Amino acid sequence: DSGVTQTPKHLITATGxxxxxxxxxxxxxxxxxxxxxxxxxxxQFLIQYYNGxxxxxxxxxxxxxxxxxxxxxxxxxLSSLELGDSALYFCASSxxxxxxxxxxxxxxxxxxxxx
Amino acid sequence: GDSxxxxxxxxxxxxxxxxxxxxxxxxxxxxxxxxxxxxxxxGLQLLLKATKADDxxxxxxxxxxxxxxxxxxxxxxxxxxxxxxxxxxCALYSDRGSTLGRLYFGRGTQLTVWP
Numbered sequence: 001d002s003g004v005t006q007t008p009k010h011l012i013t014a015t016g017x018x019x020x021x022x023x024x025x026x027x028x029x030x031x032x033x034x035x036x037x038x039x040x041x042x043x044q045f046l047i048q049y050y051n052g053x054x055x056x057x058x059x060x061x062x063x064x065x066x067x068x069x070x071x072x073x074x075x076x077x078l079s080s081l082e083l084g085d086s087a088l089y090f091c092a093s094s095x096x097x098x099x100x101x102x103x104x105x106x107x108x109x110x111x112x113x114x115x
Numbered sequence: 116g117d118s119x120x121x122x123x124x125x126x127x128x129x130x131x132x133x134x135x136x137x138x139x140x141x142x143x144x145x146x147x148x149x150x151x152x153x154x155x156x157x158g159l160q161l162l163l164k165a166t167k168a169d170d171x172x173x174x175x176x177x178x179x180x181x182x183x184x185x186x187x188x189x190x191x192x193x194x195x196x197x198x199x200x201x202x203x204x205c206a207l208y209s210d211r212g213s214t215l216g217r218l219y220f221g222r223g224t225q226l227t228v229w230p
Contacts, residue, residue, distance in 0.1 A: 043220045056217050
């Protein structure tokens, strides 16, 4: 158990809909990262937040957005969903921005299926 | 830009066989290097790391040495077990400029070990 929790575990929705994925980092970790894992694209970094502020952006679509709240939990919002958005979405956390040097703790993931 | 290339899988071995999974990287500056492992149905877990040239990371019988001259970080294990069956990801951590806080992952290598 990494200490990172993600809800829901599975999500099935229709094209055009909007969903919110939730992540609670390990106790004390200030950085949260979101990743998308699919068979064709592999593991893609989406976005990082540190103590409530956006710190790094990867291959995140404009239809996707995220935020980190004062209690450090984070939400990833996916809108106008397309079939190609079906994937595993992972959240990871680490104690410090930059200084952590890549040691990240991953949650179990949310499997999103868009029909 | 920074990137990681790891050998394509899948890799299938018999129990007690020797394992090598090749990983090479491209980076400016002095990245840290990691191997993460993903067991079926789970998130990624940090397996081992090396933060500077000639460092050897090791854990659970797995080893990898940070070779700056060949820009490589190959994963090895002398005698694999069925329980080692998983997907292995090589990763690079870069903290230069706008990429602060970012892990770059390889595509992953599926390892299956047969009894």
